Amino acid sequence: MGSKFEKLNRLRESLRESNHDFRASTQLFSSLDVAKIDRDMDLAGRGKERGEANQPPKNTKNLDDVEHAIIERVEDEKKASYHTLEDSLQLLGGRLAGLDFEEQFGLIRQANAASVSDFKASVAVGLDELHGLRRALNDAEKEHSWFKEKHGLVRAARVQHGVAHVFRLSLLLFLFLIETAMNGSFLAKGNEQGFFGGILEAAAFSFINIGAALLLAVFCARLVTHRSIFGKLVGIGSIIFYVALAVTINLALAHYREVSGTLADGAGAEVIRNLRADPAGLTDVKSWLLFGIGLMFSLFAFIDGWFVFDPYPG
Structure with missing residues (x-):
């Protein structure tokens, strides 16, 4: 009985094994800390100073130095996140390639065929056992009915057990x-x-x-x-x-x-x-x-x- 469904068990164990040395996890990109950028660049103070100096003028269309600095800071964070995304995509791509789905599907088909054969063999053995038990049960029921009819009994047998x-x-x-x-x-x-x-x-x-x-x-x-x-x-x-x-x-x-x-x-x-x-x-x-x-x-x-x-x- 221990050798039955052996291929299916081996397939299950192989699927559970990891093909890399990292612990599986799901990490989200960190949200941009606007308050920290404000403190680092002293945006409130610089905005107050430039506001008192009426800079930039209302009719200007170009960005001033402070606005350029903010944009550059955000762009730097965006580039860093993009590089992280690229690295993660490459890593995940390598892992997906290492999964080798075609090979796994082939193993699944082999395990399926072997498991079906084992199941059919078990069913055949079980049917043989049930056939013998059913024949013994039919004989016992016939003998029980004959005994009750012969001795005029109506009640069931009072057999002590357990x-x-x-x-x-x-x-x-x-x-x-x-x-x-x-x-x-x-x-x-x-x-x-x-x-x-x-x-x-x-x-x-x-x-x-x-x-x-x-x-x-x-x-x-x-x-x-x-x-x-x-x-x-x-x-x-x-x-x-x-x-x-x-x-x-x-x-x-x-x-x-x-x-x-x-x-x-x-x-x-x-x-x-x-x-x-x-x-x-x-x-x-x-x-x-x-x-x-x-x-x-x-x-x-x-x-x-x-x-x-x-x-x-x-």
Whole structure:
């Protein structure tokens, strides 16, 4: 792309270059300073003296010395201005000759032909690209019309893009980090590695808690809005399965917090036994708080995942 219209660019640069070493300017001829001539020649004083002497006489037709001096002074200024004009005309004539319009016109014609060729080549490439894009657009419109007709849809697709899409993805990451940090502070009590170990265990629980909610919302639960009965049943079953899974995961996390504080080994097996025997048998209010926080974050992730794409699957 950088070589296109190269001749036209070179012509423009050559026209912008000056063929002389002077700065372009427009200087007017200076106006004749009559007051200065009056002061230099003392015309007022000499006129008063000659007037008192009644010179020159009224009937004289020839110019006197003072008038001749004034005329000579003005003529000198006129000659100096004329010489300046002649010099300027010669200088400008040389500059005009140096412009070489014929050569510039030839360069313009060459640049014009090259630019037209480059433009036609660009148009041909653009038409090829537009043809492919138009064909893809027509196929997408046909597929879109077929999909809406098949599923009985009237509304337009609700596709998240731009800032809204970035916000939803950022919200998922924010939920994961916040839940990990909060759960880590609760699990650090019974972990041998302290807060760092609690953070690692909390990250694993958060990944499963939020990841399962997101996957079920995106790929399964949205089927509840499907037109087919089978799809609706799958969607309803997915929602029920999500609720059971979210409650189980967060109850297991709460039981693990209580058990890990008293047992160094075998905490996982003890959690499974407690879940089977008495799932709601949490004895510490912090464990219930941990359960509620995890369930709340899981629900947020499920709702956010539901609307990441269009609510209608397909």
